[in-house]
Amino acid sequence: MTPKTLFDKIWDSHVVRTIEGGSDVLYIDQHFIHEVTSPQAFDGLRARGIPVFRPAKTLATADHNIPTIDQDLPIKDELSRNQVETLNENCKKFGIEYFSLNHPNNGIVHVIGPELGYTLPGTTIVCGDSHTSTHGAFGTIAFGIGTSEVEMVLASQCILQNKPKKIRITVNGELQKGVTPKDIILHIISQMSSGGATGYFVEYAGSAIEALSMEGRMTVCNMSIEMGARGGLIATDLTTFEYLNNIPSLANRPDFKSLLLSWRNLKTDEGASFDREVVFDAGIIKPMITYGTNPGMGMAIDEVIPRINNDREGAVTLAKALDYMGFRPDMKLPGHQVDYVFLGSCTNGRIEDLRAFAHFVKGKKKAPEVTALIVPGSKRVEQQAIDEGLDKILSEAGFELRQPGCSSCLAMNEDRIPAGKYAVSTSNRNFEGRQGPGSRTLLASPLTAAAAAITGKITDPRDLLNN
Template identity: 65%
Template sequence: MGQTLFDKIWDAHVVSSNEGFPDILYIDTHFIHEVTSPQAFDGLRTRGLPVFRPKQTVATADHNVPTIDQHLPIKEELSRYQVDMLTKNCKDFGIELYGLGHPFQGIVHVIGPELGITRPGGTYVCGDSHTSTHGAFGAIAFGIGTSQVEQVMATQCLLQSRPKRMKIEVNGTLQKGVGAKDIILYIIAQISAAGGTGYAVEYAGDTIRSLSMEGRMTICNMSIEMGARCGLIAPDETTINYVKGREFAPKGEEWDKAVAYWQTLYSDEDAQFDSVLSFKAEDIEPMITYGTNPGMGIGVTQHVPETASFEAKEQGSYKKALDYMGLHDDETLLGKPIDYVFIGSCTNSRIEDLREVAQFVKGKHKADNVVVWVVPGSKQVQEQAIREGLDKIFDAAGFPLREPGCSACLGMNEDKIPAGKYCVSTSNRNFEGRQGPNSRTFLASPLTAAASAITGKVTDIREFLKEGELV
């Protein structure tokens, strides 16, 4: 019997396997940041242990960093303390840090791929749930808890039970104005925020194959939002062309060997999956969430579901979510006034996302009632945007380009949405208070967010397509 892509990579990294126990899995690269690493470092100090393989540990500051005036001391005391502790810990344990001011600094799930650290066939972990992003390269990548962060630091290995395997196929041609973010929001809305629980999900089909690496990263990034352990996409020429020539990508003869191996990374035709789901690209329209988990999503022209359409045991929590969002049964979101637009996060802050938004907003200006934050995912993205003149387009449109960081995705710095305000966000979670205490989040694609910023209300990007303003 053939193997799935997931099993090929997993088996290549098993150090020891005994029936009835988790496997000991070798980890190729461990990404760390300032939020989930301090306790792990303290644990090593307590036990008198070094970081076992510091050269396979990549550190950056992203969650707590400000996105304006990064050259100045961080104002928030807790944020400043966490960033300072990361600096001290990396120095003490011999780990290179891409901290504030470093040309490689940025969101951990943006810098790994853009630096060529993330590659097909590897295993990648981080104390951050959206580590699944790296699976877009045909790799096993997942988030871990703080105790596991310490475990990897000490041994470069993890105790892990093999998850079940799911394949999600998307085939067909997307409508204009529909992109990767809409695909993944649609899938999660169809199977629920728990529909992938216990699975490693492989995304396949000609629609997925047609996506850029940035689009594939968006898809895999939100695998955790359906409860999956990880998400991955088999590497192909698109993957190889993306990795080639990057800072830490293999060079010369090592590159040739790597590519030869990467070309073996696919699920065999007779590979068995525990679950297979199929979707038609033509059924997907621009998506937007209305509730307080990413599974509560609808096409932008659809109406909020009726409470009575849910099972009795679910109606209480559903009503609670609508009350929090200030919405009601059968309401349409189209035309609903908004207050903020956030374009950024590890889901949608890459150069392709910024180019797409800039192309759309060029010659337009944001609505007076909307505050817009455009936050690049890394210093490299920021510098590339400036070289291409995107910053000038953004400034003219009232979309100021800020400095890199996680920003309003989770509001751990100064970038918080005020209580009761509505934000159309390109991030990955719409939990209660995620973007600030009592803030209200609509998740959407970069194009939907940009169009809503221009009109000042939730907008169907296809309205602009009819006018011929977007190709």
């Protein structure tokens, strides 16, 4: 048999049929929906007078447009409240399971899917959200779709897709102290550029990837879209199986053993070919930070901002980005003032992220001039943080643990960064205005965010780790 990539194995087994021009009718095993990108899809079903084809294969949560304080009170903003209520009504009417605000399973869609055991190896997963790639950490083909495609999945459990090309990104070696999975992916994106993997699906491999926990792998896969890739996946191994075995609802399933067996071969065969291969050395990766207005504009925290070379493409875009950020070429970022720090999002809102941040700030004090937003990714993460006493550590250091949601990652709720202010953020996008009109976002790891929160300045976290 011809050796196959993991991606091809999963994709090919989900093709219902191939139509003219090469598009595949791809069967979707698990569909997640949220309040922002689903209402128009349900309207489409109503206009056609059709039901949801397989309601049990869709799960709903409210996450994008919700407050992260006083969640027991009605949502203040009328449009947001209406959108969340619309999701509630649609789920009721079409028979879809829904984890509403305050439900113990509520949270960011890409945090709850894995932690509740909905994300299973070897499956296809879609959601009207580009960070659906997160689920690829479990050896799944998971990618973001638009609302018309959400409607397709609701109507038929399938979507029409062209098969993307394949790229393998191998990261070998050991990470230095103070360097996290977030730094791996920010490093990769800075090298690939924000459009460098457009048209491709990524497989992450290599010893540095294998050494990561499931949560670290999710952080890496999460940002695949930030280099243009449809998604990114990682082969299953013992780490995957141990994580899944710790989810009671899964491990108690009578067919769990046979599922485990079926997941064993979810890896790329030796000799399988990729359209592109890129290799990185984990040992040279340093804590990363972005200086511009797309995630490709990133550098090691001790580097200087690149010069604008008018003979090279992208000069106008880079000049505009630096002007927006209030930075100049050749500038070093450490020491620069920070006004806000955001810990959270589907990229870094899991328990390991909260632990890393809390342990870093333990016994220290938040800089008084910094406003910090510490937002767990889900109710379960929030509860676990409290059970572990992280909320106390945080509070002693001057931080407050908020309630779960997407929060300041896209600032659809009140968690906005004011115009002109600098935010060190563990989220995934530093686009102009992403965290509020005029906000200036610097993407970084939870450790770099913690260091900024303590000093009030952009700080290499290794400087504080060594003390």
